[in-house]
Amino acid sequence: MSKHITAFTIIFIAFQYLRARKKQSLLATLGVTLGVTTFIVMINFMTGVNDFLDDAVFNGSPDMIISAKQNKSSSKQLFKTQINSLTKIDKIDTFLTKQENIQSFAHQIISPAILVSENNQLPGSINGVFPSSEKNMVDLERRLIEGEGFDSLLEKDNAILLGISLARKLQVSTGDHLKMILPNGKNKRLQVAGIFSFGITTIDNVRTYFPARTLQNLLGQHDAITHVHLKLKNRDDVGLKTEASNPMNAVIIEDWKDANKTIVIGNKVRDILTWSVSFALLLVAGFGIYNILNSTVVQKRKDIAVLKTIGYAANDIIFIFLVQSVSIGLLGALFGAGLGYVISYVISTTPLDTTDFIIVDTYPINFKLGYYILGVVFGVATTILSGYFPSKKASSVDPVTVIRGI
Amino acid sequence: MMLETKQINKYFYEPEKHQVLKNISLQITSGELTAVYGESGSGKSTLLYILSTLDRDFEGRLQILNHEIKELSAAELTNFRNQHIGFVYQFHYLLSEFNVLQNIMLPAMKLGAKTKEEIKHDAILLLKELGMQDVAKRASYKLSGGQQQRVAIARALINNPSLIVADEPTGNLDQKNSDMIFDLLKEVTSKREKAVVIATHNPKIYQNSDKAIEMIDGSIRL
Ligand SMILES: Nc1ncnc2c1ncn2[C@@H]1O[C@H](COP(=O)(O)OP(=O)(O)O)[C@@H](O)[C@H]1O
Ligand SMILES: [Mg+2]
Numbered sequence: 279m280s281k282h283i284t285a286f287t288i289i290f291i292a293f294q295y296l297r298a299r300k301k302q303s304l305l306a307t308l309g310v311t312l313g314v315t316t317f318i319v320m321i322n323f324m325t326g327v328n329d330f331l332d333d334a335v336f337n338g339s340p341d342m343i344i345s346a347k348q349n350k351s352s353s354k355q356l357f358k359t360q361i362n363s364l365t366k367i368d369k370i371d372t373f374l375t376k377q378e379n380i381q382s383f384a385h386q387i388i389s390p391a392i393l394v395s396e397n398n399q400l401p402g403s404i405n406g407v408f409p410s411s412e413k414n415m416v417d418l419e420r421r422l423i424e425g426e427g428f429d430s431l432l433e434k435d436n437a438i439l440l441g442i443s444l445a446r447k448l449q450v451s452t453g454d455h456l457k458m459i460l461p462n463g464k465n466k467r468l469q470v471a472g473i474f475s476f477g478i479t480t481i482d483n484v485r486t487y488f489p490a491r492t493l494q495n496l497l498g499q500h501d502a503i504t505h506v507h508l509k510l511k512n513r514d515d516v517g518l519k520t521e522a523s524n525p526m527n528a529v530i531i532e533d534w535k536d537a538n539k540t541i542v543i544g545n546k547v548r549d550i551l552t553w554s555v556s557f558a559l560l561l562v563a564g565f566g567i568y569n570i571l572n573s574t575v576v577q578k579r580k581d582i583a584v585l586k587t588i589g590y591a592a593n594d595i596i597f598i599f600l601v602q603s604v605s606i607g608l609l610g611a612l613f614g615a616g617l618g619y620v621i622s623y624v625i626s627t628t629p630l631d632t633t634d635f636i637i638v639d640t641y642p643i644n645f646k647l648g649y650y651i652l653g654v655v656f657g658v659a660t661t662i663l664s665g666y667f668p669s670k671k672a673s674s675v676d677p678v679t680v681i682r683g684i
Numbered sequence: 685m686m687l688e689t690k691q692i693n694k695y696f697y698e699p700e701k702h703q704v705l706k707n708i709s710l711q712i713t714s715g716e717l718t719a720v721y722g723e724s725g726s727g728k729s730t731l732l733y734i735l736s737t738l739d740r741d742f743e744g745r746l747q748i749l750n751h752e753i754k755e756l757s758a759a760e761l762t763n764f765r766n767q768h769i770g771f772v773y774q775f776h777y778l779l780s781e782f783n784v785l786q787n788i789m790l791p792a793m794k795l796g797a798k799t800k801e802e803i804k805h806d807a808i809l810l811l812k813e814l815g816m817q818d819v820a821k822r823a824s825y826k827l828s829g830g831q832q833q834r835v836a837i838a839r840a841l842i843n844n845p846s847l848i849v850a851d852e853p854t855g856n857l858d859q860k861n862s863d864m865i866f867d868l869l870k871e872v873t874s875k876r877e878k879a880v881v882i883a884t885h886n887p888k889i890y891q892n893s894d895k896a897i898e899m900i901d902g903s904i905r906l
Pocket of ligand 1 (some may be wrong): 398696698699704722723725727731
């Protein structure tokens with residue numbers, strides 16, 4: 279009971295001091311609120327964008343790509359009708375099957391082509407895939423907007439799947455017909471079997487899926503493979519790249535970092551921005567609290583001296599001031615978390631015009647409880663830190679000096 | 685013996701080393717009001733800060749209630765002071781954020797030997813004895829000087845300490861209030877069996893105390 283009543287008194291004294299400086303206390307609280315709100319909104323938004331891009335890019339594209347080196351003699355030819363294919367595909371396969379870090383891999387034959395619809399014609403490329411192995415690489419079902427996924431490629435040899443931006447440009451939808459013209463002059467009538475979206479234009483503008491067998495036949499290059507796509511178990515471990523260049527001479531190996539440099543950098547920039555802005559704001563808030571407590575300590579030296587003479591210990595005095603800064607911190611941080619949630623929610627429901635880069639209806643926002651806890655912890659930690667030194671100063675007030683001083 | 689000092693010497697080092705208390709040996713008994721008087725600068729306050737355990741930076745020995753004060757740890761000393769010593773200053777020093785009752789309750793709230801209700805009850809009883817129950821809820825800074833000093837004495841008494849130390853408690857008051865405070869302290873001494881030490885240069889006080897100690901230039905005049 280004894281500890282109980284002392285704690286009660288200490289908290290009571292602390293709140294009396296806060297009440298005596300309502301305006302400043304409120305301002306300090308708002309400072310913390312601002313810092314925590316900014317942190318939460320920014321981290322929700324930035325990680326939302328990061329996660330969205332990660333999901334779209336890294337699940338939409340392979341972690342590593344093996345492709346054939348450009349053949350010099352053929353590149354000198356004016357019209358290139360043969361595409362460079364990987365020569366020792368059997369060897370590559372045997373090598374890859376032995377690798378620990380590979381989750382799955384799939385062959386592709388990619389060829390330049392012109393797609394012609396009733397309203398438009400576009401040069402681009404056609405991804406010839408083997409549906410059963412491509413299924414292990416890309417979760418297309420989740421991305422489908424209309425029509426069917428890879429299965430349709432198995433059923434019909436002229437079925438094609440299109441990225442949404444590409445489909446829009448061609449002004450086609452599922453069931454419509456297209457003509458494909460290949461470099462060797464061959465052409466074929468295709469039917470759109472499905473339309474998908476990964477959410478970013480770099481993919482949705484160009485990506486197509488088409489049965490590899492049909493493409494090989496049309497090109498007259500039976501069994502030709504131009505690319506092998508790899509999915510790694512641990513994406514950050516790209517040691518395979520150097521390891522593979524020896525046994526697989528004359529191939530180009532590219533990993534996800536090479537292919538998505540701008541996105542990797544963008545993620546980093548967003549992270550840095552989030553942390554530095556929030557840190558700066560909390561620093562300002564912390565400084566505000568430091569100032570308030572410091573001037574309270576100076577003003578209340580007599581009170582502190584009296585409290586010490588009537589039996590309050592140095593630790594009690596520290597607590598009186600820490601309680602003040604922690605209450606400011608906790609209140610401000612909780613408000614900040616609430617406000618952060620509200621603002622994040624509003625942003626997440628704000629309709630977004632499709633930009634050139636991302637294709638979404640609203641901003642991608644993360645709502646992870648962990649960020650709120652982190653924000654509150656940061657807010658409170660800032661106030662404890664900024665309250666500590668004034669509290670320490672208060673506890674070292676010498677009552678004799680103060681009592682004599684008057 | 686309630687309080688005993690042996691050969692206390694006290695030095696200050698600012699602006700240069702000089703001795704402020706010289707070989708102070710004295711004894712204070714319960715139920716006695718001891719007045720320490722002497723000219724300004726003779727060392728009364730310095731002695732009282734030592735007697736009330738606020739200042740332990742001295743040579744010699746101080747025993748209160750058979751405790752060797754210099755041997756107590758900081759935490760023990762804080763508790764000891766809270767429990768056994770009440771201090772009254774020339775400038776009452778009430779906490780302005782608190783009302784009269786709350787100010788009186790503060791030391792007991794720290795001691796924590798009683799419930800809040802019991803402490804409140806004690807505080808109201810004290811105020812009644814001082815004839816001040818009407819102002820219990822009033823902000824402390826709204827009282828007159830004499831009233832504030834009486835509240836300060838009530839605060840010094842709330843934990844029922846054995847020793848009350850008062851440094852010029854009437855120094856700031858008119859004659860009427862001064863008499864009233866002195867009578868109050870005398871009453872506390874006799875009725876409550878306290879040891880009370882007052883520093884003063886008011887002859888009316890030291891002539892009417894149980895024991896008077898004159899200080900001259902840091903020494904006790906024998
Ligand atoms: N903190 C200090 N530093 C240096 N000298 C001091 C200090 N406090 C008091 N003194 C000196 O000690 C002497 C005694 O002072 P004090 O005890 O306040 O006397 P009194 O209370 O009898 O007027 C005085 O000469 C005073 O100047
Ligand atoms: Mg003095």
